[in-house]
Amino acid sequence: MKEQYTKIKNLLVSNKLLNFVNDELLCDTKISPEKFWDGFDKVVHELSPKNKELIQIREDLQKKIDTWHIKNRNNEFNLQKYKKFLKEINYLKEVGPDFKIKTTNVDKEITSIAGPQLVVPIMNERYALNAANARWMSLYDSLYGTDVIKQSEDNISERYDPLRGEMVIKYGRDFLEKQFPLENLKWHNITGFKINDNSLFVLKDDVEVSLKNKNKFIGYRGEVSNPSAIILKNNNLHIEILIDPKAFSAQQDRANISDIIVEAAVSTICDNEDSVAAVDAEDKVICYRNWLGLMKGNLRSTFVKNGKTYERKLNPDRSYISKDGQGLKLHGRSLLLVRNVGHLMTNPSIILKDGSKIPEGIMDAFITSAACLHDIDKKGNSRSGSIYIVKPKMHGPDETSFTDLIFTKVEEVLELEKYTCKIGIMDEERRTSSNLKECIRTLENRVFFINTGFLDRTGDEIHTSMEAGPMIKKSDMKSSKWIVAYENNNVDIGLQCGLSGKAQIGKGMWAMPDKMKDMLEQKTGHLNAGANCAWVPSPTAAALHALHYHEINIFEKQKKLQSREKVKLDDLLTIPIADRPNWSVEEINSEISNSSQTLLGYVVRWIDQGVGCSKVPDINNIGLMEDRATLRISSQHIANWIHHGICTSEQVLEIMKKMANIVDEQNKDDKLYQKMAPNFDKSIAFKAACDLVFLGRSQPSGYTEPLLHLNRLIKKN
Numbered sequence: 001m002k003e004q005y006t007k008i009k010n011l012l013v014s015n016k017l018l019n020f021v022n023d024e025l026l027c028d029t030k031i032s033p034e035k036f037w038d039g040f041d042k043v044v045h046e047l048s049p050k051n052k053e054l055i056q057i058r059e060d061l062q063k064k065i066d067t068w069h070i071k072n073r074n075n076e077f078n079l080q081k082y083k084k085f086l087k088e089i090n091y092l093k094e095v096g097p098d099f100k101i102k103t104t105n106v107d108k109e110i111t112s113i114a115g116p117q118l119v120v121p122i123m124n125e126r127y128a129l130n131a132a133n134a135r136w137m138s139l140y141d142s143l144y145g146t147d148v149i150k151q152s153e154d155n156i157s158e159r160y161d162p163l164r165g166e167m168v169i170k171y172g173r174d175f176l177e178k179q180f181p182l183e184n185l186k187w188h189n190i191t192g193f194k195i196n197d198n199s200l201f202v203l204k205d206d207v208e209v210s211l212k213n214k215n216k217f218i219g220y221r222g223e224v225s226n227p228s229a230i231i232l233k234n235n236n237l238h239i240e241i242l243i244d245p246k247a248f249s250a251q252q253d254r255a256n257i258s259d260i261i262v263e264a265a266v267s268t269i270c271d272n273e274d275s276v277a278a279v280d281a282e283d284k285v286i287c288y289r290n291w292l293g294l295m296k297g298n299l300r301s302t303f304v305k306n307g308k309t310y311e312r313k314l315n316p317d318r319s320y321i322s323k324d325g326q327g328l329k330l331h332g333r334s335l336l337l338v339r340n341v342g343h344l345m346t347n348p349s350i351i352l353k354d355g356s357k358i359p360e361g362i363m364d365a366f367i368t369s370a371a372c373l374h375d376i377d378k379k380g381n382s383r384s385g386s387i388y389i390v391k392p393k394m395h396g397p398d399e400t401s402f403t404d405l406i407f408t409k410v411e412e413v414l415e416l417e418k419y420t421c422k423i424g425i426m427d428e429e430r431r432t433s434s435n436l437k438e439c440i441r442t443l444e445n446r447v448f449f450i451n452t453g454f455l456d457r458t459g460d461e462i463h464t465s466m467e468a469g470p471m472i473k474k475s476d477m478k479s480s481k482w483i484v485a486y487e488n489n490n491v492d493i494g495l496q497c498g499l500s501g502k503a504q505i506g507k508g509m510w511a512m513p514d515k516m517k518d519m520l521e522q523k524t525g526h527l528n529a530g531a532n533c534a535w536v537p538s539p540t541a542a543a544l545h546a547l548h549y550h551e552i553n554i555f556e557k558q559k560k561l562q563s564r565e566k567v568k569l570d571d572l573l574t575i576p577i578a579d580r581p582n583w584s585v586e587e588i589n590s591e592i593s594n595s596s597q598t599l600l601g602y603v604v605r606w607i608d609q610g611v612g613c614s615k616v617p618d619i620n621n622i623g624l625m626e627d628r629a630t631l632r633i634s635s636q637h638i639a640n641w642i643h644h645g646i647c648t649s650e651q652v653l654e655i656m657k658k659m660a661n662i663v664d665e666q667n668k669d670d671k672l673y674q675k676m677a678p679n680f681d682k683s684i685a686f687k688a689a690c691d692l693v694f695l696g697r698s699q700p701s702g703y704t705e706p707l708l709h710l711n712r713l714i715k716k717n
Contacts, residue, residue, distance in 0.1 A: 003281060003348060009041035011358075012351035014281035021367065025292060029373040031414055039413030040366055044359075047406060048352060051343055051359040054399055058701060061431075062464065064089050069467035077468070079570055086434075086573075093397055093435045100498030101444045103422060105384040109335035110448050110504055113236045114532035114554035115266030116542040117506060118334065121275040121613050122287045126301040129312040132294060134265035134539035135334045136240070136318065139175070140249060141259075142543035143168045146516035165252055172260045176241075179234050179550045180216055185209040190255045193243065195224040198323045219320035219328045231320050231330075234550050238263040238330060240318075264542040267504070267533060268334040269390050270294065272364055273341045274456075274628040275613030277606050279709045279716070281349040284363075292371040294336055297380045335388070336381050337424065337449070340364035342393030343402070345705050362406060365389070369410045369421055376416070387416075388448060390424035393456070394439070395701070396431040401442040424449030424504075427490050428456035428629075429701070430464045433572060436493045450499065451506030451533075452490045454483065459632030461576065462640050463702030469577035470644035473591055474637055477576060485571035491530040491558075492566050500532075500558045507531040510545070511625045513538050513615060520544055527552045530561045537625045581646065588647055589655060594619050595634040596652070597659040600676070600689050602626040604663060607685040607711050608674045617666050619659075631692065631704045639696030649694060656693070660686055684715050 005012040022033040068085055072078075086092040109115075120131035143149050149167045176187040182202055192203040200217040201208040211217055211232075218238065222228030230241040240261040244250055247258035272278065272287050293299025294314070301312040315332040322328040341364055346357035372387040379385065389407065394400050400423075407421040423446040425432070425439060432439050440447055458477050465471075477483055487507075494505040507526035510519045519536075523545055526534040532554040536542045583591075601616035615623040624630070641647050660676040660683075667673040676686040688711035692704055699706060 008037045010353040011041050014349045016281040016285050017349045020285045025370050043409040044362055047362055048359055054343055054402060058395055061091055066467045093438050095437055101447050101502060103448055103502060105386050106448055107335055107382055107384045109266045111502055113266050115237060115549050116264055116536045116545040117533040118265045118268040118542055119271055119535055120268060122270040122272055122290050123276040125290045125299060126303060126312055128270060128290050129299060129301050130539055131268045132333045132336060133315045134542050136261050137264040137539055137543035139172055139260040139262050139543055140168050142540045143171055148517050148520060169253055180232055181212045183209045183212055192255055193227050193230055195220055195227055217323055219322040221320055235553050237549055262543050262546045264546045265334040267337060269337045269339050271339045273339050273392055277610040277612040277712055279712045284349050288367050291338055291368055295371045295375045337388035337390050338368045339390040340368060343399060365406050365410050370414055387421045389421055392426040394432055395429045396435050397438040397442050400439040404443055419445045422446050422448040426453060428453035429460045433486050440497045447503055449504040450494050452487055452508055454508050455629035455633045459636045459702050462636040465575045466640055466697055468575045470646050471640045472576045472578045480576045481571050481574045482576055485567045489567040489572055495558055495562050504533045505531055507534040509535040513625060514623050516544055524548050527554055530558050592638055592647060592652055592655050593659060595638055596656050597662060599631060599634045600659050600663045602631055603689040604685040606708055607688050607715050609672055628704050632702055635692040635696045636702040638693045643697060684711050
């Protein structure tokens with residue numbers, strides 16, 4: 001259906017968006033629609049030309065880099081000459097003097113509580129509520145329902161498995177034994193609890209013992225002689241031991257412990273970017289309305305499961321009695337951050353006076369911030385009165401500076417105190433990594449978060465150096481010199497700029513939601529690398545990853561890391577090209593098949609169903625969380641190999657068709673799924689996937705959004 005617009009000032013605004021802003025977003029705020037649109041109109045027309053200029057600079061720099069590589073292709077690569085060239089074209093900036101960030105009014109979930117971070121597509125209200133409520137999660141459920149506890153039967157049964165239940169209880173006791181040890185007693189042998197004289201006593205029959213560290217006892221619920229819950233704290237993270245002799249889960253437990261509740265997703269990024277498929281006003285309003293509901297605290301989701309109707313809403317705060325007998329409340333929900341889109345994309349929701357579409361990042365900035373007006377006074381989310389914006393895909397200090405300008409204007413129009421809007425820097429583009437210190441400097445009063453994103457960063461690495469030569473295999477990227485330097489540099493610069501204790505230093509996603517045992521074994525690597533938050537794909541994963549933050553005191557770890565040898569820029573700029581590759585046809589086809597299969601599996605849902613993030617089975621039927629970042633690396637990698645003759649376009653197309661058949665088979669039980677094969681010419685999704693590869697070299701920075709949005713709009717219409 002054709003979009004209907006209304007003229008407001010110098011803007012043509014989609015009626016769907018206009019009605020949402022006037023009737024919902026600004027209702028009960030100090031900002032009238034007249035004031036909003038007047039200020040918005042002026043700012044958008046002031047900032048849009050600058051936005052276009054920055055995108056043009058990206059293209060100009062890329063052309064110069066391409067030309068340099070082509071000109072020097074027959075010479076041995078000289079890193080020093082390359083670095084000198086990057087400085088001459090203003091790609092590499094001069095590094096200024098040391099400084100410390102000045103961000104203030106930041107919530108403790110950012111400054112002093114290290115823990116898991118969820119990223120959730122804001123387009124799905126049920127997922128968003130689940131993520132917000134994942135601040136507190138059942139450890140027992142998270143263990144019982146995953147592969148962390150080995151299945152005790154050959155055939156998985158839907159009935160309760162008592163042996164598995166015993167193993168869950170043992171795992172919980174082992175955790176308590178390790179992090180909350182008792183004086184002269186093992187947690188495995190306890191029979192009860194009582195509170196006396198502001199202290200916790202753990203019982204074995206008539207014997208009473210204390211925690212070795214009594215300060216870890218925070219409070220309780222119920223009667224002092226018979227508490228129903230015990231609250232403990234370690235490394236600033238809480239756990240709650242539930243005691244309920246009537247509960248089914250307590251029947252196997254001598255101490256009547258029915259569950260251990262862990263503080264899990266300390267913060268959550270509500271995502272308007274890589275994990276959603278929002279291409280027009282209809283889609284954007286869904287995203288904005290869900291974010292508004294979270295900020296108002298009244299978001300609801302009703303759904304039917306197994307014939308029963310359920311309702312999701314935000315959890316209340318958790319109440320206890322402190323150990324000195326006073327009332328005690330702990331925040332019941334994850335601290336919510338909102339990810340806007342980057343500077344590249346425009347959106348048809350609003351048309352400017354020159355007939356162009358609005359830069360979507362500017363629209364996101366105003367509307368997501370305006371939603372937070374509802375939270376500023378009641379402090380249901382941020383108790384410090386801040387707005388947390390995660391800003392992705394910025395290229396270098398000029399673009400981070402522009403983000404500072406955008407939010408300065410947002411604060412003026414919305415009558416917010418300066419620096420109310422805090423900014424998270426996604427270090428996922430090569431020009432940002434190479435100039436990270438200067439990027440942080442431009443946002444020194446706003447920055448609350450920096451992180452690394454392996455997939456987007458690799459996609460940009462490939463695209464930036466497309467003309468340098470054929471890239472190494474995707475599986476070899478993680479051990480390459482540049483990426484080790486990239487991951488360490490992010491932490492080094494963050495610590496050097498004073499982020500420890502003031503802001504988050506984050507690491508990327510665990511992409512295999514069904515492989516929780518592996519996650520528990522491997523994801524401590526992110527903590528040992530110095531990250532005080534790391535991304536997880538589900539509330540269950542957050543509960544299990546939280547155990548790592550009990551093991552490792554991140555802030556002590558960060559102190560130690562400050563003394564290590566700093567990353568060399570030369571290592572960061574080492575291009576991961578394959579030196580005279582002698583791969584067999586089988587190896588090449590296998591690499592292309594893997595990339596093509598996951599690429600198609602993601603694109604077909606994005607284009608046909610508007611699903612921006614989903615668990616896509618890979619070629620071995622292992623479910624992987626896929627979003628646009630995974631798509632970017634796969635499409636750019638194949639494009640690079642075609643360009644350098646590792647494979648041919650015809651070879652890739654044949655593999656794409658073969659993989660489309662596999663993806664169709666993997667989705668055969670999805671009633672909404674539309675097959676790509678055998679009528680490939682009629683499948684918009686298949687065409688879009690092919691374009692991402694065969695037109696990959698010409699896509700801005702290798703981004704997938706322009707082609708995805710174009711084809712999704714065609715599909716919708």
